[in-house]
Amino acid sequence: MRTSVRLSCPGSPSNYVVVVSTEWQSRYGLGNPANTGTCDLFIVPMDADEKPLQDGHLDVKLEPGESRSWYKPPPGTAKIAAVCSKSCNGSAVLEFDMPSA
Numbered sequence: 001m002r003t004s005v006r007l008s009c010p011g012s013p014s015n016y017v018v019v020v021s022t023e024w025q026s027r028y029g030l031g032n033p034a035n036t037g038t039c040d041l042f043i044v045p046m047d048a049d050e051k052p053l054q055d056g057h058l059d060v061k062l063e064p065g066e067s068r069s070w071y072k073p074p075p076g077t078a079k080i081a082a083v084c085s086k087s088c089n090g091s092a093v094l095e096f097d098m099p100s101a
Contacts, residue, residue, distance in 0.1 A: 012083075023048070029080070033070075035093065040062065045074055045080060
């Protein structure tokens with residue numbers, strides 16, 4: 001199922017959006033993630049307490065118009081979040097194929 005999420009810009013540590021909220025779904029990642037907005041966005045692997053894994057070193061950046069075939073999170077990911085760049089006042093929209101059972 002294709003899903004899109006509009007992110008608040010500029011981004012901050014407090015205005016991220018959890019796009020996959022269960023550990024069993026998180027392990028499959030996101031299919032075909034794409035940024036259809038005007039700002040950079042980041043896909044962030046998180047633990048069960050919604051803390052980013054490894055202080056941003058595992059984040060994936062998508063520039064406006066950029067897409068990937070798959071986002072595979074690292075081991076230990078319990079949730080997947082997205083956040084807009086902190087240096088942009090435009091828009092960031094993450095489109096992706098939601099994992100399903």
